[in-house]
Amino acid sequence: MTVPASGRPAAAGGRPGRPRRSARTGRRAGDSGTRAAILASARAQFAAHGYNGATIRAIAAAAGVDPALVHHFYGTKERLFAAAMQLPFIPSEVITAALAEGARRPGESVGIHMVRSALALWESVELRSSFQGLLRSAVTSEQAATMLSEFVTQAILGPVSTVAAGRDPKETAFRTSLVGSQMLGLALTRYVLQLGPIAAASPEELAVAIGPTIDRYLTGDVGAG
Amino acid sequence: MTVPASGRPAAAGGRPGRPRRSARTGRRAGDSGTRAAILASARAQFAAHGYNGATIRAIAAAAGVDPALVHHFYGTKERLFAAAMQLPFIPSEVITAALAEGARRPGESVGIHMVRSALALWESVELRSSFQGLLRSAVTSEQAATMLSEFVTQAILGPVSTVAAGRDPKETAFRTSLVGSQMLGLALTRYVLQLGPIAAASPEELAVAIGPTIDRYLTGDVGAG
Numbered sequence: 001m002t003v004p005a006s007g008r009p010a011a012a013g014g015r016p017g018r019p020r021r022s023a024r025t026g027r028r029a030g031d032s033g034t035r036a037a038i039l040a041s042a043r044a045q046f047a048a049h050g051y052n053g054a055t056i057r058a059i060a061a062a063a064g065v066d067p068a069l070v071h072h073f074y075g076t077k078e079r080l081f082a083a084a085m086q087l088p089f090i091p092s093e094v095i096t097a098a099l100a101e102g103a104r105r106p107g108e109s110v111g112i113h114m115v116r117s118a119l120a121l122w123e124s125v126e127l128r129s130s131f132q133g134l135l136r137s138a139v140t141s142e143q144a145a146t147m148l149s150e151f152v153t154q155a156i157l158g159p160v161s162t163v164a165a166g167r168d169p170k171e172t173a174f175r176t177s178l179v180g181s182q183m184l185g186l187a188l189t190r191y192v193l194q195l196g197p198i199a200a201a202s203p204e205e206l207a208v209a210i211g212p213t214i215d216r217y218l219t220g221d222v223g224a225g
Numbered sequence: 226m227t228v229p230a231s232g233r234p235a236a237a238g239g240r241p242g243r244p245r246r247s248a249r250t251g252r253r254a255g256d257s258g259t260r261a262a263i264l265a266s267a268r269a270q271f272a273a274h275g276y277n278g279a280t281i282r283a284i285a286a287a288a289g290v291d292p293a294l295v296h297h298f299y300g301t302k303e304r305l306f307a308a309a310m311q312l313p314f315i316p317s318e319v320i321t322a323a324l325a326e327g328a329r330r331p332g333e334s335v336g337i338h339m340v341r342s343a344l345a346l347w348e349s350v351e352l353r354s355s356f357q358g359l360l361r362s363a364v365t366s367e368q369a370a371t372m373l374s375e376f377v378t379q380a381i382l383g384p385v386s387t388v389a390a391g392r393d394p395k396e397t398a399f400r401t402s403l404v405g406s407q408m409l410g411l412a413l414t415r416y417v418l419q420l421g422p423i424a425a426a427s428p429e430e431l432a433v434a435i436g437p438t439i440d441r442y443l444t445g446d447v448g449a450g
Contacts, residue, residue, distance in 0.1 A: 135364045136361070139417055145418050152418065153420065174423075180420055181413075181415075181423055184413055184418075185407050185409045189402065189405055192364055193373060196374070197401075198406055205448065210406075213407070222434040223433035223434055
């Protein structure tokens with residue numbers, strides 16, 4: 001929950017513009033110019049090849065650095081994406097934590113908990129502006145739409161699918177993407193369009209109203225299969 | 226259902242660039258330049274003042290024509306908006322027709338019918354491109370978001386609210402906007418993001434899966450009131 005999605009993890013710290021050697025890699029790892037080059041390269045590669053098609057190897061090559069340095073800075077492709085898109089957290093980690101057994105209040109359904117947790121996250125201004133930025137690219141460019149769709153599928157719907165029923169992976173994926181359609185519609189109407197009653201409702205009212213929808217999509221009868 | 230949303234109704238017809246006097250108004254009503262000026266003025270006024278704030282009087286004034294001419298060409302503000310935004314139909318008319326008693330198959334719920342009707346409309350390429358255009362403006366500019374939100378509320382959710390339960394107008398508006406959140410989320414994931422399983426599903430599968438959500442939002446327990 002507390003992993004920063006910034007390009008500057010503690011291990012590779014140092015003030016911007018003050019290069020120093022990393023104890024772990026022996027490289028001039030503190031160079032903020034290098035990190036900026038990696039993030040710029042990541043944005044270009046994700047945009048050109050989608051989330052699935054972009055590789056850390058190609059991102060490193062385009063930035064003129066060793067892939068090991070990219071791994072050292074960012075760990076996983078998802079964390080690199082989160083840093084490049086300035087997401088204030090790592091979606092899959094936050095969602096996995098929110099879906100964990102112990103995270104729910106007694107008697108609270110998965111769906112209600114999911115809506116409540118999502119709204120708590122979304123109320124942060126930084127996330128709202130990155131969501132709007134991603135959505136803006138997605139409606140402007142088909143490539144960006146593909147990138148966002150692949151990222152949502154992997155990093156957001158992936159963890160959600162672990163709590164979805166389904167006799168086969170196809171049914172599970174359908175259920176999970178139904179959840180995505182309602183959650184993205186909620187984010188769109190509450191934060192982008194600011195549709196009156198949805199924007200004015202409290203997180204609790206929305207959790208009670210929309211939670212049962214999420215529960216049905218996850219485990220109820222959706223006519224699938 | 227068959228009302229064209231073009232800027233050129235039959236009564237005021239004539240080939241572009243070939244002005245002629247309208248029998249009804251005695252004006253040079255066929256002038257396509259005049260219509261283009263009205264539509265440009267409408268787009269500017271809607272963008273600047275929102276859907277609710279823009280008036281036919283101000284749109285006419287900015288286009289340098291008499292308000293009566295705008296009424297003659299477009300009838301209502303909604304139809305002028307539809308023409309200016311190149312919507313291939315008039316939302317409130319289509320939705321009112323789709324919600325009419327006789328429009329449903331025997332035993333079909335309002336929600337299932339609504340999803341099925343919406344998908345049938347949305348499969349048209351023109352609508353998809355105008356939806357994408359409106360959404361693009363909305364995520365780019367807060368003014369455009371307000372305009373779209375007001376238009377959705379008036380022209381789309383207005384007719385939907387006639388079939389929503391509610392002890393008071395506030396509850397009815399909340400129920401209706403929940404419907405909006407799911408329907409916009411469906412449009413976003415199916416047509417813009419093209420999220421795998423939602424994009425691949427048949428309209429029938431989506432109607433069966435999402436219809437009961439719409440029914441619950443309209444008339445079921447949503448914890449409102």
